[in-house]
Amino acid sequence: MSDEPPRAAGRTARTAAPALLATALLVTGCGGGHKGASAGASPAGGMEKLPEATTYTTLDDLPRDEAPSAKSDGTVVHPDDTVPVSAKPGAPAVAELPSTQLKGPTWVPVLESRPGWRRVLLPSRPNGVTGWIPDSGLKSARSSSTVKVDLGDRRLTLSRDGRQVGAWSVAVGAPKTPTPTGRTFLLASLAPEKPTFSPLVLPVGAHSATLDTFGGGPGTVAFHGWPTKSVFGKAVTHGCVRVPADALKQLAEVPLGTPVQITD
Template identity: 35%
Template sequence: MTARSRRAALAVSLCALALAAPPALGQATAPAYGPEVPTASRTWVGRLVASVVVRSQPRDGAPRVMTVGPIAPLGKGITTLSIIDRRRDVTGRMWAKVLLPRRPNGSAGWLPADQMRLLATPIRVRIDLSERRLYVFRAGRLLRRYPVAVGALDTPTPTGRFAVAEMIRTNHPGAFLGPLVFPLTGFSRVLNEYAGGNGRVAIHGTSLPELIGTRASHGCIRMRNADVVALSRLLRPGAPVRIVP
């Protein structure tokens, strides 16, 4: 192998590592007693280490909600879930209640906290549909604000509590979705299928920057490409997203 080919191979390897395991900005390992309920300053998230059964109640044997694998289905990264509550069962085992990327919006379930690698993030997002603005908060304080395009009147962006499910690089900055896509745990309330997908709502870039600040999308949140790249330096899967009318 020549020196040039060795340098090229190293560059490819470093790029692959960067995409597969982005740095966990503002995150820390969980305390020994388990995850905390979310606050304005911090939200706990869990990265799955193996497939796990999500249950309707925090106990073994409770009805099964779904099975979640450790590999995220769209971008093939690590499945990361946003924790919204915690509880111990009668044996003392800690369970975490997590938001699930499934219909209906707001679906949640319980899984053992010891089946996840627990991390905390100080970042949360608030999207105001009437203002067409996306706000980023760190530890409860406003950090950034960006203009966005939101759902059109006949394909509105759903409101409620969601979380970032994945971060996907498209490798095509000029494409319709721009350079980055952040699928959320929410779905369109009027579209069960769109462009071959299942109506999943996402934050993403755009090839139509002139529509930023308007109601123009099929339910997704569109950002200028430079803004979504800047957002990617702060936001990680599991971060909470609140969408308000």
């Protein structure tokens, strides 16, 4: 097991395809929405193709996270290649987890381990969907960071090795478009070539509970900056978490796959 997975603002984010960077904000719930494919959908020709576990898909045949408030030990894994995803260890695969997400490496947190298998949190809908993947062909690491968002206090806290390193007042989802609660993780890092309101967008593995589609992407929740400081401390977003510049800079150093805990 290596010490840490790649950091959010590492080489992958800076070298992502220009087309992706130009539409980075369309991926998120702040400007994104795309009706994802559902598990079990059959393509033309009648042969069923397993859906990919990405932020664009809905996986209804897999179990949900039954302990969304539980703490993770920081173990994260990255598949070297696409791996099958099952509802139980040894059960038939109902999805596939690709080795990349949004032009970057896929790192997902481990919730449970059994001989030969890892239960991981997935980036698809519904929020909190999990699956079992074979332990072979995985790179394993540990993130020492933890990100917490308290929606009631509208406050973000970043800790490393159990020690708080920063806390900021943030803007969260409005009452009609709330930020979803529960356990999720840092999914990717996107740097728009022509940023309109944030130099960096950090999607997480959760989606808006009220917006199925918005502006052309899957409604993925994300951390991002905002040019107007007056929004911080308010519930005004489409579900994303708007953060001050210093918080965004700190979050950019957080490794992919790092657990994110969002509470009421």
